Amino acid sequence: MAEITTLAEAVAEFIHDGDVIAMEGFTHLIPFAAGHEVIRQGRRDLTLCRLTPDLIYDQLIGAGCVRKLVFSWGGNPGVGSLHRFRDAVENGYPRSLEMEEHSHAGMAARYAAGAAGLPLGVLRAYAGTDLPAQTKSISSITCPFTGEELAAVAALRPDVTVIHAQQADWKGNVAFWGITGVQKEAVLAARHSIVTVEEVVDELVPHGPNHVVLPSFVVSAVAPVPQGCHPSYAMGYSSRENRFYLDWDRISADRGIFEEWLRRFVLETSDHIEYMELLDEATAQVGEARN
């Protein structure tokens, strides 16, 4: 059964130095607040998994929390590069970064295998590409029925999966809808899971397209964190703040500007409420300066 708790307590209890962590979300419902809390609590040597590491992984990498990245596409969607990720790969700053690189289909199959308790996922993938030569968790297998050679990928089983959802009820059942990415598989593949939610409600009723419910018994902790996915969005609650993604290109391109941003907005704020207040203040000041 999931306990309803605070984000700080959930991170302290479940996420440890050296853990394999998946913070999933496919553009929608990205658990930014949880990532910030991991930075605040100073976790180190993490292996981070995700199909689409974006700004929050860029921040975790730049903050020095990450030893290894397991991923399939690392960019700032619609904008360009992740500069902290690139600095780590190209220059080893602030530390070198190990990589385990896949395609989206491969990563999705790895989580699905983990969720199903299988040692591997089987799919048609990676044909003719240079990825298998670089990535040990990609291999091949011969179908015993047809003789066809197929790609095999090792199951991915994070110590902890962290996601953001629209709602939970008081029993800790979790509901999310819209673009749901690979979050269900990532939660079921993990030993523990932390879910931040926009709100806790008395009863979960179906909403919008593709409504997914994770029953309380597969969730370790639920923490109410309104706007916990900002600057991504929660369908029905908030819009994507595209401005932040555009601004991030400038903030992250320079080590000094990034480190100052990290200190001011993450390390010196106590929680997500304070972070959002500070961000709103800074945005208002920029707005005035522009007027």
Added chain:
Amino acid sequence: MSSTEAFSPDEVMTVTAARQLRDGAVCFVGIGPPSEAANLAHLTHAPNLVLIYESGTIGTSPRVLPLSIGDGELAETAVSVVSVPEIFSYWLQGGRIDVGFLSAAQIDRYANLNSTVIGPYKRPQVRLPGAGGAPEIAAAVGEVLVMIRHHRRAFVERVDFLTSVGFGRNGGGRSGLKGAGPTAVITNLGVLRPDQQTKELMLTSIHPGVAVSKVLEETGWNLKVADELSVTPPPTDLELATLRDLRHRTREAHQSWKPASG
């Protein structure tokens, strides 16, 4: 009628790419120029084009171009929204996609694509975002359309990393794959298509006002030119007006949005 002064090379590229899509086709779309081309086709000659984004949105009709692959409008206007494992397994691998669009940082004469690294993998000069959905799109869709801006850094003798297979390093690399592979490479200068036998890309069409010598100069290998080289028909007034209107709406919706580079 349009004149060569009346449109930009990027507009010709987008319009030419849009024309490759037949009405009723099922199209797997990526962000950037491909999304613009697919939406242009949807708004002009192909109202029954089915747009699928890898975020799991099937049959979308966004009013403005999405900034990311998972913008809310894609889900709100979709016929169906499914999970990411499902979009890749049942829909892409399952063989339900007719056309896929890809772009890349590098392409070679056999239309192999690199979106992983410039330089050696372990010590890259430039770390690019990586494969995303591309390797399986390249393998599984009925045909692949590539959109890429034409310059020597992109059109290379040998891709530094083979992220998505066109016809393999020597042109014989598609055995066992379901899809036909790349059928057209659409650039801001012209259109390249693979030779039926050798699979090597040939310049088959050149955009209005572009010299063949310019295309050869911007290609890092000895590009073959088709015997029957055609000139790309210029964008029509309707195509141009629709494209500009779409860009205008998108700019209004996303502050500081610019047409993405390919």
